[in-house]
Amino acid sequence: MELKIAVCIKSVPDPAYYDKITIDAKTKCLTRKGVPSIIGKGDKVALEQALKLKEKYGGKVTVIGMAPPEARFEMKETLAMGADEALLLSDRLFAGADTLATAYTLAQGLKKMGSFDLVLTGTESADGATAQVPAQLGECLSMAHLWNVKQFSLLSDNEIQATVGLEHAVAEYIVCLPAVLGIARDAGKPRYITASGIKAANCKTCKVMGNAELQAEENRLGETGSPTWPGDITIPSMKRQGRVLEGSPDVIVEALTAALRVAGINIQRKAV
Amino acid sequence: MSMFVFTEEQQLLRKAVREFVEAEIAPHAKRWDEENHCPIELFPELGRLGMIGTFVPECYGGVGMGYIERVICLEELARHSAGLAITIMAHQLCMGGILLFGSEEQKQKYLPDMATGKKVGALSLTEAIGGSNFMGQQSTGMQQDGKWLLNGRKCFITNAHLADVDLWTVVTGKNARGRSVLTAFLMDKDTQGRMPGRAEHKLGMRSSNTGDISCVNVELDESHILEKEGSGAKIALSTIQEVGRAGMSAICLGILRGCLEESLEFSKERMIYGKPLHKLINIQFSLAENRLDYESARLLTYRAAGMKDAGEPCAGEFALAKYAATEGAIRAAKRTIDLMGGYGVINEYPVGRFLRDALTGSTAGGTSDVLKVVIAAESLK
Amino acid sequence: MAKLERGSYKGIWVIAEIQNKSIHSVSLELLSKARELKQQNCLHEPVTAVLLGENPDAYTGILSEAGAEAVIIAQHPALEIFQNETYALVLQGLIEERRPAVVLMGATAMGSDLAPTLGAKLQTGVAAHCVDLRLNEKEDLVAVVPAFGGKVLGDILCPECRPQMATVRPGILAKPVCYRKAACKVEQYNPAEALKKDSGRVKAVSFIPEEMKGVSLEEAEVVIAGGFGAASHEMWELVEQLAEVTGGAVGCTRPPLDAGVRQRRTDDWDKW
Ligand SMILES: Cc1cc2nc3c(=O)[nH]c(=O)nc-3n(C[C@H](O)[C@H](O)[C@H](O)COP(=O)(O)OP(=O)(O)OC[C@H]3O[C@@H](n4cnc5c(N)ncnc54)[C@H](O)[C@@H]3O)c2cc1C
Ligand SMILES: Cc1cc2nc3c(=O)[nH]c(=O)nc-3n(C[C@H](O)[C@H](O)[C@H](O)COP(=O)(O)OP(=O)(O)OC[C@H]3O[C@@H](n4cnc5c(N)ncnc54)[C@H](O)[C@@H]3O)c2cc1C
Numbered sequence: 001m002e003l004k005i006a007v008c009i010k011s012v013p014d015p016a017y018y019d020k021i022t023i024d025a026k027t028k029c030l031t032r033k034g035v036p037s038i039i040g041k042g043d044k045v046a047l048e049q050a051l052k053l054k055e056k057y058g059g060k061v062t063v064i065g066m067a068p069p070e071a072r073f074e075m076k077e078t079l080a081m082g083a084d085e086a087l088l089l090s091d092r093l094f095a096g097a098d099t100l101a102t103a104y105t106l107a108q109g110l111k112k113m114g115s116f117d118l119v120l121t122g123t124e125s126a127d128g129a130t131a132q133v134p135a136q137l138g139e140c141l142s143m144a145h146l147w148n149v150k151q152f153s154l155l156s157d158n159e160i161q162a163t164v165g166l167e168h169a170v171a172e173y174i175v176c177l178p179a180v181l182g183i184a185r186d187a188g189k190p191r192y193i194t195a196s197g198i199k200a201a202n203c204k205t206c207k208v209m210g211n212a213e214l215q216a217e218e219n220r221l222g223e224t225g226s227p228t229w230p231g232d233i234t235i236p237s238m239k240r241q242g243r244v245l246e247g248s249p250d251v252i253v254e255a256l257t258a259a260l261r262v263a264g265i266n267i268q269r270k271a272v
Numbered sequence: 273m274s275m276f277v278f279t280e281e282q283q284l285l286r287k288a289v290r291e292f293v294e295a296e297i298a299p300h301a302k303r304w305d306e307e308n309h310c311p312i313e314l315f316p317e318l319g320r321l322g323m324i325g326t327f328v329p330e331c332y333g334g335v336g337m338g339y340i341e342r343v344i345c346l347e348e349l350a351r352h353s354a355g356l357a358i359t360i361m362a363h364q365l366c367m368g369g370i371l372l373f374g375s376e377e378q379k380q381k382y383l384p385d386m387a388t389g390k391k392v393g394a395l396s397l398t399e400a401i402g403g404s405n406f407m408g409q410q411s412t413g414m415q416q417d418g419k420w421l422l423n424g425r426k427c428f429i430t431n432a433h434l435a436d437v438d439l440w441t442v443v444t445g446k447n448a449r450g451r452s453v454l455t456a457f458l459m460d461k462d463t464q465g466r467m468p469g470r471a472e473h474k475l476g477m478r479s480s481n482t483g484d485i486s487c488v489n490v491e492l493d494e495s496h497i498l499e500k501e502g503s504g505a506k507i508a509l510s511t512i513q514e515v516g517r518a519g520m521s522a523i524c525l526g527i528l529r530g531c532l533e534e535s536l537e538f539s540k541e542r543m544i545y546g547k548p549l550h551k552l553i554n555i556q557f558s559l560a561e562n563r564l565d566y567e568s569a570r571l572l573t574y575r576a577a578g579m580k581d582a583g584e585p586c587a588g589e590f591a592l593a594k595y596a597a598t599e600g601a602i603r604a605a606k607r608t609i610d611l612m613g614g615y616g617v618i619n620e621y622p623v624g625r626f627l628r629d630a631l632t633g634s635t636a637g638g639t640s641d642v643l644k645v646v647i648a649a650e651s652l653k
Numbered sequence: 654m655a656k657l658e659r660g661s662y663k664g665i666w667v668i669a670e671i672q673n674k675s676i677h678s679v680s681l682e683l684l685s686k687a688r689e690l691k692q693q694n695c696l697h698e699p700v701t702a703v704l705l706g707e708n709p710d711a712y713t714g715i716l717s718e719a720g721a722e723a724v725i726i727a728q729h730p731a732l733e734i735f736q737n738e739t740y741a742l743v744l745q746g747l748i749e750e751r752r753p754a755v756v757l758m759g760a761t762a763m764g765s766d767l768a769p770t771l772g773a774k775l776q777t778g779v780a781a782h783c784v785d786l787r788l789n790e791k792e793d794l795v796a797v798v799p800a801f802g803g804k805v806l807g808d809i810l811c812p813e814c815r816p817q818m819a820t821v822r823p824g825i826l827a828k829p830v831c832y833r834k835a836a837c838k839v840e841q842y843n844p845a846e847a848l849k850k851d852s853g854r855v856k857a858v859s860f861i862p863e864e865m866k867g868v869s870l871e872e873a874e875v876v877i878a879g880g881f882g883a884a885s886h887e888m889w890e891l892v893e894q895l896a897e898v899t900g901g902a903v904g905c906t907r908p909p910l911d912a913g914v915r916q917r918r919t920d921d922w923d924k925w
Contacts, residue, residue: 015907018801030805073280080284098778099769127801130781132769135737139773144854145737147766161858166762167672168869169862171734176854193288195322195335195345198281227778231795231808265875265899299885 001157003059005050006110007043008121008137009078011071014038015126023233030233037067039074042122044081044190046183050120051082051191057154060084062116064109066094066102072206079201080193087113091210096223099128103136104225108216109209110141118160119180123148134182144175147182276574278340285341289348292321301353304479305625310359311479312392312434319389323349324360328371333384338581343522343573350526351533354629355479357526358636361519362430362480366393366439368515369456373499373507378458382437394435395516396426396485397508403428403635404642406508411487413442413455420444420497422457422490425469430636432483433468436461440487441504454504457496465490476628510587514580516637517590521573524597524633527626528566531604534623535562538612549611558611565600572596588650595643601630659754662815664698665691666753668744669716670763671704673862676712678872679759679823681719685830686786686821687757688720694788698754699723699838703747705740707733710839717837719829724837727844734857735763739848741770746847748775753816755794757786760820768820778811780819785826794819824870868902875901884912 013021017035024031050061063078065071066089075086089109097105110116119141124131131147138145150170152162158177163170165184211221219225243259245252278286296314304311318324326342328334335341342364350357367386370378385391399409411424422442426432437460444455459466469484498507536559539550549555573596576589605627609616616623634640665687669680680702687700699722704712706728713724727743748756748771756771758764760782772779780796784806787795794817796809811817870876877899879892889909896903 013801015801018804021801021804023805073284076280077284077287080288099781100773100776100778103773129800130769130779130798131765132772132779132781135766135769136773139770145770146855147737148762164762166735166860169672169860171860172858173736174856174858179854192292192321193284194320195285195288195326195337195341196330198284198288198322199335199337201284202281227772227776227811227814228780229810229812231810233800233805233807235804236806260899265901 001057001154003053003057003118004062004114004116005053005059006062006064006113006116006119007047007050007078007083008106008119008133009039009043009047009063009065009074010122010125010127011037011065011067011074012040012125012127023235037071037074038126039077040122040126041190042124042126042183042185045185045187046120046122047078047081047083048188048190049183050118052188053118054082059117062087062113064106064113065089066097066105066109069208072208075206076201077193079204079206080197081191082197083204085113085204086206088206088208089210089214090208091212091214091221093211093218093221096226097221098226098228099130099132099136100227101221101223101225103133103140104220105214105216106133106137107140108214112209112214115178117177119143119178121180121182123182123184131182134180138180141178141180143178143180145180145182146173146175148184149181150184150187152181276571276578281337282340282344285337286344286348289321289323289345290351292323293348293352297349297356298352301356301479302619302622302625304353305355306478308473308478310434310481311356312359312481314356315389315392317389318360319387324363324389325367325383325387327364328367328383328387332371332379332387334387339518339577340574340581343518343525343577346519346522347526347529350523351529352526353479354523354527354626354633355477357523358430358477358519358633359434359480361516361523362395363393363435364519365395365511365516366435366437369395369439369498369507369511370458372510373456373503374458375499377495378498382458386437391436392431392434393437394429394431394439394485395508395511396429396432396438396440397512398426398428400425400427404639407452407454407505409441409443409452409454411440411442413444413457418493420457420492420494422459422465422487422492425484425486427484428472428482428636429485430480430482432485433471433481438466438485439498441508442487444501444504453502454508455501456498456504456507457492458498459490459492459496463490463492474632476625476630476632478628512637513587514590517594517643518573518577518580520633520637521569521576521590521593521597524594524601524630525566525569525573527601527630527633528562528569528597528604530622530626531601531608532559532562532566534621534626535559535608535611538608538615538621542612542615555611558607561607562604565596565604569593569597569600588647591638591643591646591650594637595640595647598630598634599640602627602634605630659813659815662752662754664696664701664753665755666701666703666748666757666816667721668756668758668764668767669702669704669712670759670761671706671709671712672761676715677759677761677823678829679761679764679821679826681715681829682823682826683757683759683821684716684720685828686826687755688722688830688832690786690788694792696792701725701753703727703744705729705732705743705844713837713839717835718831718833720832720835721837722835724839725842726839727842729844729848731848731851732844734860735767736855736857737766737770738855739851740767741774742850743844743847744771745774746844747842748816754792756816756818758818758820760822764820768818772818775816775818777814777816777818778809780809780811780817783809783819783821786819786821793817824872868900870902870904873902875899876904877901878904878906879909880906881908884908884914886914889914 013035063083063086121134322335323345325334330336443452445453471483542549572593579586667683670677701723702716702721783796785797796819877896
């Protein structure tokens with residue numbers, strides 16, 4: 001049985017550079033200058049699952065992303081990792097999308113690419129991190145969907161069984177295909193990209209598509225199509241009150257345990 | 273080539289290698305150095321990722337990329353472990369010799385396993401008489417009953433105790449002007465009479481293996497000769513000049529970037545007089561000099577690699593690059609230690625290792641003095 | 654996107670969650686917050702808790718104590734284990750019929766899946782993983798969300814669609830207030846009609862509670878948190894030991910998580 005699998009990959013600012021992100025006091029806009037983009041680790045975990053499925057059952061892995069045209073580089077990275085083809089949805093009309101508009105746009109892109117048995121996403125992106133796109137993508141595609149899937153297996157041609165992580169619990173579900181699965185971050189370590197994978201990526205196609213070709217309803221795209229609107233941005237004060245204890249170690253320990261006790265923390269003596 | 277811009281493919285390669293190195297190499301580099309451990313067990317994985325057979329054509333099991341890509345891989349590896357990088361680089365010297373001068377049969381026999389890291393190679397040139405005095409080497413190869421009989425001792429050989437394939441040069445005669453005629457031989461690890469000797473305890477590059485190898489009446493037939501009788505000097509020189517020096521430049525480039533990054537990070541975090549260290553103007557000078565040393569070595573190295581990929585003669589350019597990179601790395605490591613004050617000599621920080629590695633790397637592939645002689649000769653041409 | 658008559662949508666609803674046979678603390682926190690918002694803005698509609706599941710009657714007392722003035726209960730065997738499809742269908746029916754202005758949920762594993770599913774079905778906006786809520790002068794909901802690992806806080810509004818939805822992280826709002834002897838109207842809602850729409854493509858098979866190790870982050874009085882400096886296995890060991898002797902829970906910022914020294918547990922969702 002051959003599987004047609006799509007994986008949603010979001011290009012995000014590298015978290016290692018978050019200290020370079022600043023807010024313009026006047027425009028309240030975030031400046032991301034000098035902050036490189038990467039693929040969030042969670043999305044690579046989803047891609048890994050797709051590649052494993054393809055290795056097992058055969059088929060094709062298609063990657064889709066909605067981002068500015070520079071993200072072609074990240075798309076190429078997914079091809080180097082082993083995906084077969086990529087579609088980058090890029091258009092000024094898509095900008096400013098909230099999760100609903102994002103899900104709608106991705107759904108339209110996927111419909112353009114054909115039909116899929118499985119659509120995999122990360123559980124949450126590394127930047128917006130709303131974790132809402134997987135479910136809303138499922139709704140937009142009228143597919144069954146699950147979120148935070150820790151593992152899954154095919155039961156038959158049209159059913160999968162999946163383990164979903166909940167708080168202090170896991171639940172097992174049986175889901176009809178086609179389905180959208182938000183893959184948990186700990187579902188499996190993504191593979192490293194090989195140099196031959198990079199070479200092979202040169203022969204694969206990364207299509208960049210704007211709305212002229214996508215032909216989605218304009219009033220459901222980008223800022224216009226987003227029910228949520230961003231308001232003010234603030235930088236929370238993270239200042240902590242510090243207190244320096246002085247004296248000999250004994251005195252300090254005494255003062256420290258006293259202070260902790262006042263704060264309601266009891267240190268139990270315990271061999272560790 | 274006037275301006276240097278990396279292609280998308282090269283940028284992607286750097287990103288991929290860096291991701292691997294940061295996750296799988298960086299956390300262990302300090303321990304390997306302390307324990308004198310060469311992580312040869314990683315070879316198959318490094319081979320699979322394409323960090324070993326980068327420049328070897330696909331038909332011989334390699335990736336089929338070029339020398340710029342090789343330099344990228346070595347730079348990224350050496351950023352965190354110069355010892356592992358020199359292990360790969362010496363292995364690549366052996367592969368380079370086979371690739372450039374081997375017969376089709378030899379290439380088919382050795383390269384696929386070597387490019388994928390299943391077999392380890394060594395290039396054995398240096399002898400006790402003096403590595404710079406390459407033509408003065410004394411190991412011999414004599415013909416006897418249709419076979420070659422090899423005798424001699426090589427020293428300072430990287431991968432001496434690890435190599436499955438060993439490329440030797442020996443004296444096989446004298447020419448009309450009385451100069452030695454050298455011939456290159458390929459031999460397998462278990463060849464009767466071939467014996468690795470002492471393993472060196474080095475100042476730096478300690479996660480690489482360096483040592484002696486002796487040949488005592490080693491019998492080899494014609495099929496072990498690389499190219500033909502008398503090609504030894506040419507083979508040795510072109511691999512050292514265009515593969516070896518490129519590799520050492522790349523490795524020192526990695527060390528240089530380590531110095532630059534460590535000095536930036538430290539001077540931002542270290543508070544002195546209630547302010548970050550980098551507020552001091554002399555510290556800024558040090559940062560600027562680290563940057564200059566890195567960037568100039570980088571331009572020279574990638575330019576030379578680009579010329580090599582374009583098939584242009586580049587021995588002089590690699591001599592320039594290696595000199596700038598190795599001397600720059602020593603300067604930058606010392607400078608970074610100074611910048612860090614007492615912390616600089618504490619082994620929690622990698623900079624002490626950078627200095628030891630840089631000092632150790634400067635000899636391999638030609639000393640700085642020898643490089644200056646080469647550079648001067650090129651300039652005087 | 655359906656633009657609706659804002660005026661016809663009134664009141665604040667909290668979708669309560671049952672976990673381990675009790676109401677999740679975040680549901681109670683939300684009810685108290687809803688009451689506070691109601692009082693501050695002189696709203697008329699009763700603060701309403703909605704409870705789905707099997708035998709949910711037992712929980713009305715605790716919901717009313719936390720601030721619910723009305724409780725709507727939907728009982729059905731099909732609702733015993735959480736399924737995004739059935740839960741969302743039932744809530745969609747209820748919301749379309751009763752028209753609340755605001756619908757709140759905990760940003761738990763269930764809420765993080767259910768809220769966007771429901772938002773997509775209702776074609777309205779959902780603010781995700783909020784840390785605070787308020788109403789502005791137009792009585793529009795202003796949800797405060799963290800971004801870039803908590804570096805900045807942004808306001809999210811949903812001025813043109815109804816209901817306005819938000820999920821809130823557990824343990825972030827103030828502890829629930831106790832409204833003693835408050836009158837509370839309890840109503841049974843029959844979900845059978847809504848459940849007819851269920852195509853059965855998502856089927857819950859089993860629910861397996863995980864054994865809890867240590868103290869959960871929301872309930873902990875003491876939290877030992879590790880950051881960048883603890884992103885190695887040795888350092889992390891110390892963090893865990895300290896948590897053990899102080900009887901505290903363990904938390905972390907992103908670097909230890911990315912370094913893999915801190916396994917994200919299901920109960921850790923986004924608490925960094
Ligand atoms: C870590 C390491 C790994 C190595 N790996 C290998 C390997 O894999 N295979 C291999 O064959 N060799 C290897 N070598 C050997 C290396 O190539 C030699 O060390 C190098 O060629 C110098 O030779 P030498 O050490 O004998 O020094 P010498 O040649 O004895 O030089 C001593 C001094 O004399 C100076 N000098 C010599 N000749 C001249 C000249 N003509 N003009 C001006 N000054 C001169 C030198 O600059 C130096 O200061 C390795 C060395 C090291 C340190
Ligand atoms: C600080 C901040 C707060 C925000 N808060 C809200 C909010 O409360 N409500 C709201 O509706 N929107 C919000 N947004 C907008 C939201 O982030 C964007 O809509 C974004 O395009 C998608 O959401 P996400 O990044 O949260 O994705 P998530 O839902 O967290 O992503 C889950 C997975 O979906 C896939 N995916 C998501 N986006 C893409 C994409 N562009 N291309 C390919 N695959 C993708 C990936 O596989 C990803 O791992 C917020 C944005 C920011 C920056």
